[in-house]
Amino acid sequence: MQIESHLKKKQRVLDNFLIPFVKSRSFPYLWLSQLISMLGGSVTTVILPMVVYSLTGSTTMMGIVMAAYMLPYVIMLPFSGWIVDRYDRVKIMMLSDIVRFITMLAIAVLIFTDTLSIHVLFGLVGIYGLMEGLFHPAYSAVRATVFTPEIRNAANALTQMSNQAVRLIGPVLGGLLISSLSASYGFGLDALTYLLSFLCLLFMVKKSLYTPTIKQIADQPSTSWKSEFLEGITVLRSHPWLWITILAFSFINISYSGISVILVPWLFKVHLQLDPLMYGIGITCSGLGAIVAALIFGSKTKWPHRGLLAYGSVLLSGVALLLLPFTSSAVILAVLMAVEGFGLMIFGLIWETSLQELVPAEAFGRVVSLDLLGSFALLPVSYFLIGLIADGIGGITTITLFASIGIAIVASVLCVPAIRRFQ
Template sequence: MQNDSYISTPPKATASSALAKLLSPIRQSRAFTYLWLGQWIAMLGSSVTMIILPIVIYNLTGSSTMMGLAMTIYMLPNVLILPVSGWIVDRTDRLRLIWLTNATRFLIMLTAAVLMFIDQLSLPVLYVGLALYGLMDGIFVPAYSALRAEIFTPDIRNAANALSQMSIQAVRLLGPAIGGLIVTFTSPGSGFALDSLTYLISLACFIGLGRFYVSSRKQTKQQTLTQDKTTKSSMMSDLLEGFRILKLHPWLWITIVIFSLLNICFQGIIAILVPWLFKIHYGFSPVVYGLAMAGTGVGAVLAALLFGSRSRWRHRGWLGYGGAILSGVALLLLSIVSWAPGLVLVMVLEGFGMMMFALIWETSLQELVPIESFGRVASLDLLGSYALLPFGYLLVGWLADYRGGIWTIALFSIIGMLLLVAGLCTKGIRNFD
């Protein structure tokens, strides 16, 4: 007798259903669509610049230490503004802050492009631009995170996070390749000009977002005003609110502490030593370096597709930290593999692992943190991630020049993985579901 209690789902129907789930935020929310477009368009130009910038600095100096100094100059204003930027985000119009920061970054990149075209961009001027750019990022990122937490409602949250990250990583996949081609066949000034154009288009998208987000913004502002009248909270009390929320959730505060150290290891390798590995150590062309960095985008897109295919994931502590450990294994392999296609595949693995962690982390923040306090918590998260990076960039650059880049890559990747294993030894991380 045939058993009709089980009917298999055709593979095409399953794939169609997964795609429909992934694209559901576009159909359900106009605000999401404008926010999504605004961010990934801006990311296109930034991903081109992040390929061009190290090449420009290494061409000018040939020094890992100077590259580390450049990243430190970018990070310092970012870190210094973060303790108060979350309070600013929660007490002012988040969307207008995004307009301001995008307009400023447009002007910075336009100025850099003009100076490059007339051959007047010196290292001190470049450092000033990086400092101002870092300051704008320190305001933009908490504002964007808080805006995203409000627009990514629970009914679309997993798919919205996955689609957002997948599109950003797809742009990062394309951007490095474009950056490599621009440096090889035109000039770095063309890349800076492209970045300025994308910020201008992104600004137009965020202005369009205001038509769909304004009522929600007014409601949030009214709730904040009511709370002020009833509690008469001081600015210091407001700033400490983020710490109180983090204290309630071991998953949040333990992860922030661990990643404050981990980012020295992993981000130091990616920002300082990966460009050195391709350009100086192996002497590959900028196109090969661009393809390798695009590989991180491929891996991240694959992770986002996997994450967005389900509305709920279990054992997220293991899954998130396991992804970060996978990224550490990939970085360690950079010190072993010398074949160009193999290095590209290693970067695919790195992008996949870190994106799995990033998606789980962002979703958990949106679930656990109240929307009216999200800016403050997001700024503390960023402060934890970035506070030690200026020191870390200098340390990685100096150690690479002193002991060797390959040795430094191996050392910091191993230290990073040990930090992640230590995190998994705590119940707050291991039992997060």
């Protein structure tokens, strides 16, 4: 009887994850589009830092490159929310895919012909960041429409779990490509995935599998960009969970992302002098931890004490980052990266689900753009400063300092009753 009960429980979990494919005609194509492009992005995540450090060897220059990516991204966000709520969101995603395809292909060709300079890389990375700033609000808004309440938890968990599964392959593949062939092959693969993603979205449009169910702003009386932007702020202010979290993560992301993007590659390549493949394995372990988190989260339709669960998970990630520089063991590094990925995934799933529950569909683009703006506005400066500080006081000290700051911010947010009691 115990075995039979266990099998039935496993079957219920499996059926729960299959619901989005059964109940939504557009979900499979939206899911496949993002999954394919995620493969290329995860390869580039490993290769880009290796290219920058090969060209310059400087954490400061790595910080500037990431700032060159993030600054156009952040500048685009206040406008992309307005654009996304006015125009066809799927076609906005398609436009972004085509431009990102051209950008990644250009980088691949320049590396292959040995003509890539750090200054040209700044410009191309900037164009890529601009398109990312347009794409992400559009994708989030489409997802909020497609992920209806009956499939929401499973669809969010399945999307994140499959994306992380691809990230298990991508970083290792990126490490192998740059170690055995050339970085140009990695960027070429990234370009190809954006083209395939475009074709998936084109199929959705041509077969009319996705039709917006909300009344777009374009159909409503014309109002100023400023008033529509303020309307998004009004929606946020009505929910303390939303605006407090966005405000908190504008600072938490400075610490956590700065470490992950600038200093973790430095830790593996420069400080520990490990092969690029080992950095790829580390990123893969982070993805593995995230997959485990998505499996656990998606197995239930409702979770109690979501505020405590979300910020407790972020706290766990911060502790993992804090401990990274104090070991040279590949096994322990892998475990810490897995814990970091696990914690951030639990938070991300709770956050995405709460946005889809609390934000009206007609304002989703603007609210998501404000969310991204609040979370990432300071990242261009932080990437540059963290790289500069690491060059000045050392990478190990910088990791310890910023991980401790991030943990302190999370602990202070947990003192707010509206966060602790969020259900």
